[in-house]
Amino acid sequence: MKSQKGALLALASIPLIMTLGNSMLLPVLPQISKELGIGAFQVSMIITVYGLIAIVMIPIAGYLSDRFGRKKVIIPSLALAAVGGAVCVAAAWFMDGIAAYGVILGGRLLQGIGAAGAFPIVIPFVGDLFKDEKEVSKGLGIVETCNTFGKVLSPILGAYLGLLLWYAPFIAIPVLCLLALLLVALLVKEPEKKEGGEPQKLKQFLKGIKEILHERGRWLYSIFAIGGICMFVVFGVLFYLSETLESKYGLHGASKGYVLAIPLAMLCLASYIGGKIIGQKKNRMKWLAFAGMALLTGAMVLTIFSKQIVYMVSFLSLGGIGIGLALPCMDALITESLEKESRGTITSLYSSMRFIGVALGPPAVSLLMRTGHWVLFGTMAALGVIGALLILFAVTPSKSGEESGKRAKPEKREKLISIKPGTRQRAR
Numbered sequence: 001m002k003s004q005k006g007a008l009l010a011l012a013s014i015p016l017i018m019t020l021g022n023s024m025l026l027p028v029l030p031q032i033s034k035e036l037g038i039g040a041f042q043v044s045m046i047i048t049v050y051g052l053i054a055i056v057m058i059p060i061a062g063y064l065s066d067r068f069g070r071k072k073v074i075i076p077s078l079a080l081a082a083v084g085g086a087v088c089v090a091a092a093w094f095m096d097g098i099a100a101y102g103v104i105l106g107g108r109l110l111q112g113i114g115a116a117g118a119f120p121i122v123i124p125f126v127g128d129l130f131k132d133e134k135e136v137s138k139g140l141g142i143v144e145t146c147n148t149f150g151k152v153l154s155p156i157l158g159a160y161l162g163l164l165l166w167y168a169p170f171i172a173i174p175v176l177c178l179l180a181l182l183l184v185a186l187l188v189k190e191p192e193k194k195e196g197g198e199p200q201k202l203k204q205f206l207k208g209i210k211e212i213l214h215e216r217g218r219w220l221y222s223i224f225a226i227g228g229i230c231m232f233v234v235f236g237v238l239f240y241l242s243e244t245l246e247s248k249y250g251l252h253g254a255s256k257g258y259v260l261a262i263p264l265a266m267l268c269l270a271s272y273i274g275g276k277i278i279g280q281k282k283n284r285m286k287w288l289a290f291a292g293m294a295l296l297t298g299a300m301v302l303t304i305f306s307k308q309i310v311y312m313v314s315f316l317s318l319g320g321i322g323i324g325l326a327l328p329c330m331d332a333l334i335t336e337s338l339e340k341e342s343r344g345t346i347t348s349l350y351s352s353m354r355f356i357g358v359a360l361g362p363p364a365v366s367l368l369m370r371t372g373h374w375v376l377f378g379t380m381a382a383l384g385v386i387g388a389l390l391i392l393f394a395v396t397p398s399k400s401g402e403e404s405g406k407r408a409k410p411e412k413r414e415k416l417i418s419i420k421p422g423t424r425q426r427a428r
Contacts, residue, residue, distance in 0.1 A: 004129055008139055010183035011122045011129075012146040014074070017176040018119045019150030021085065021111065022050055022358070024158035024169040026238050027257050030246050031166045036101045044239065044362035049105050050112040051359025055352045057116035062124075062348025064117075070125040071190045073117045078181040081114025085173025092167035104170075111173065118180075119147075120351030125188075127335040127347075140331040141275010148268035148324060151234070152261050155242075159257030212346060216337075220346065222394035223330050224353040226293070229387045230323045231357030232364070233296065233380055237263070237316055239362040240369065240376065249309055262313055263320035270324025278329055282336075285329040290391045292325030297384030304377045319384075326387070333395065 025032070025046060033043040065073040087107030091100045126139040161168035213220060241260055245251040251259060270292075278285045299319035303312055334350055368376040 006187040007129055007189065008126065008142065010180075010187040011125055012143050013180050013183050014078070014122050015119045015143055015147035016150040017180045018081070018115050019147055020154050020157065020176055021081065021173040022047065022115070023151050023154035023235075023238070024161065024172065026235075026242050027155045027159040027260060028162040028166060028169055029239075029242060031162055035096075035166045037097055038101055040243065040366050041363060042101070044366050046104060046108055047235065047239075047362045048359045050108045050115065051355045053109050053112035054116040054355040055359065057113050058120045058348045058352040058355065059345065061117035061121060062345040062351075065121045065124065065348075066345050069190050070121050070128065071184065071188055074121050074125075074184055075181055077114045077117025077121075078177050078184070079114070081111045081118060082174040082177035082181070084108065084111030084114055085170055085177065088170040088173070089167060092170060107170075114177070116355075120348045123331055123335055123347045123351065133336050136336055137278050137328075137332045138275055140335060141272060141278070141328045144275060144324075144328045144331055145268055145272040148264060148271045148327075151238075152264040152268050155238070155260035155264070156254065156257040159252075159254045159260075163254070219395045220334070220349075222390040223334050224350050226289070226326065226330055226387045226390055226395075227350055228353035228357040229383045230296075230327055231354045232361045233300075233319065233357075233383060234264075234267070234323060235358050235361030236365040236380070237319070237361075239365050241313075241316070243366075243369070245309075259309075259313060263317040265320075266317040267320035267324040270321040271328055274325045275328040275332075278332055282333060285333050286391060286395055289326040289329035289333075289395070290388055292322040292327075292329070293384055293388035293391060295319070295322030295325070297322075297381050297388060300377050300381035300384055304374055304381065307373055319380075322384075326391075 029043045029046070032038075032046065033040065036043075061073055061077065084107045087110060088104045089107075091103035091107060095103060122143055123140065126143060127136050130136045130139055157172075158169045161172060165171075238260060241263075242256065245256045245259055274288060274292075278288060296319045299315045299317075299322060302318075303315040306312055306315065330350075334347060365376065368379060
C-alpha cells in the first residue's frame, strides 16, 4: 500500500508540474508581448502551439503506452519537455524580437510533444495501479486536484518569477520536468502484465479501438467534448483576466497572480471534494458532473451582467467550482469503464480534447474580447449549456452491478463492459 501511495504521489506530480510549465506563462504574456514586440494574438500562440502539437501526439503516446508500458513512455516524454523548456530559455537569453519568438515557439513545440506523453498517460496509469474502483476514483480525484493546484500556484509563481526576469518561467520548466522524472523513476513500478498477454499488432489494436468507439461512441464522444469545453473555459478565462487586470485595473506581478489564483483555488478545492465523494457510483458521477456544468453556466450568465472586478472574480470562482466538480467525474467514468488493454488509447483521445480546449481558449478569447463583454461570456455560457445537455442526455453510466458500487459477476461483466480490442464478442 505504501508503494502505491508513493507511486500515486509521483504520478500526481506530473499534472502539477506540466500545468505549472504551461500556466506559469499566462501572467507574463503581456510582459513577453512587450519584450518581443508582438501582439496579443501572437503571444497567445505561445500557449496554443503547445496544445496543438499535444493534440496530435497524445493518441500516439496512448497507443505506445498500451503496447510497451506507461513508464517507458512517461520518462522520455518528461525529458523531452525539459529540453523544450531549455530551448525557450536559450532563445530568450541569446536572441531578441521576432527571431526569439520563432525559436520560443519551436521550444514550446518540443515541450508540447513531451507533455503529450506525460500527463495524459497518468489517468490510465492510475487505473492500472488500483484494483478497487473506489481507490481509482480517489486517485483520479487527487490527480485532478494536483492538476488544478498547479493552475492555482502557476499565476502566483509565474508573476513572482516575472519580476526577476521576463523569461524566468521558462527557466523553471526544465527543473520541474527533471524533478517529476526523478520521482517517477524512483517511486513508480509498472504493474505486471497478465501472462500470455503479448502486445497487439497495430492493425488489430486499431480494429479494437474502432469497435469500442462504434459501440460506445455516444457517451465517449460526449465526455471528450465536455473535457474540451471545461479546459477552453478555464484557459480562456485565465487569458481574459490576465489581460483585463493589467490593462484596465493596473495590476501587475504578484498582485495580479493572487487575483488569478482565486477562481483556480475554488476549482482545485471542488476537484478534491468531487474525487472524494463520487466513489464507485456512476450515477452519482453523472449527476454531480451535471450540477457542475449547470453551475458553470449560471456563473457565466451572471458574469455577463457585471464588469466590476470583485463581482466578476466571484462569479468566475463559481464557474471554477462547477468545472472542478465535473472533471473528476468525467475522468472516473471514462477510466473505470475501460479494460486495461485499451485504456491508454481511449483516455488519450479524451486528453487530446482537453488539450484542444487549452489550445483554443486564449486565441479565441483574444478575438472575442474585441466583440465585447456580452458576446464573450455569452459564448462561455452557451458552452456550459452544451456540456450540461451532453451529460444529461448522452452520458449513460453502465447498468451493470458497478453502478450500485458492486462488481458484476465475471461472466456478466465480460458481456456488459468488456472492450478489450480484438476480443469482444457481442452478447447474444
